[in-house]
Amino acid sequence: MPNPLFFASLSIPLIAIPLLYWVYTNPKNKYKQTNLVLYVHDYLTGDDKSAMTVAGKDGPTTSIMHFGTLLAHDDPVTVGPDPESEKVGRAQGMYINSQLDGKALYLIFSVMFTEGEYKGSTLEIQGADPFVLKEREFSVVSGTGYFRFVRGYGIMTTEFLDIPNLRAIIKLNITGTLSVLTGNVLQSLFFTRHNISLS
Numbered sequence: 276m277p278n279p280l281f282f283a284s285l286s287i288p289l290i291a292i293p294l295l296y297w298v299y300t301n302p303k304n305k306y307k308q309t310n311l312v313l314y315v316h317d318y319l320t321g322d323d324k325s326a327m328t329v330a331g332k333d334g335p336t337t338s339i340m341h342f343g344t345l346l347a348h349d350d351p352v353t354v355g356p357d358p359e360s361e362k363v364g365r366a367q368g369m370y371i372n373s374q375l376d377g378k379a380l381y382l383i384f385s386v387m388f389t390e391g392e393y394k395g396s397t398l399e400i401q402g403a404d405p406f407v408l409k410e411r412e413f414s415v416v417s418g419t420g421y422f423r424f425v426r427g428y429g430i431m432t433t434e435f436l437d438i439p440n441l442r443a444i445i446k447l448n449i450t451g452t453l454s455v456l457t458g459n460v461l462q463s464l465f466f467t468r469h470n471i472s473l474s
Contacts, residue, residue, distance in 0.1 A: 319441035396420030427451035
């Protein structure tokens, strides 16, 4: 007599394939778009210093304006350009001067929300920052919490720049798309298939 588990295992794809097809083809289930405007306060000097050079051709004293210099940062993130405006999180990560003439950075950091509607969630940002341009586009490559399964992009502009003192305020205009139901269905199928409990 055939094993009943054999027939049960055959039924999973028969249920999952039509369900996934419906999720991907039903426009109501596809996407939820979120738009955010945030300000990152990146200061390499002063009492409110939030970033420091960790490596470069002359060691940690190398200016970030020189090719190959690596910097770590833990910058405040606010809802407005004023440093005293409401704080919603921190931008934590690193960037490296990645252009031979020193006029562009490569960024990789997390926006970690500590207050407000998205508290406990993160957005993962990466991309080139040719800071001599007025506007620069970057990628939103992932996220956690509310932003799980997010993908998107952002436009970065410099609101304030003090090169001699290495202090800047950067505006991030972020557009993220969440495939909400698709993500929940895929996550549910994965956890069920691998017998993982979320409780």
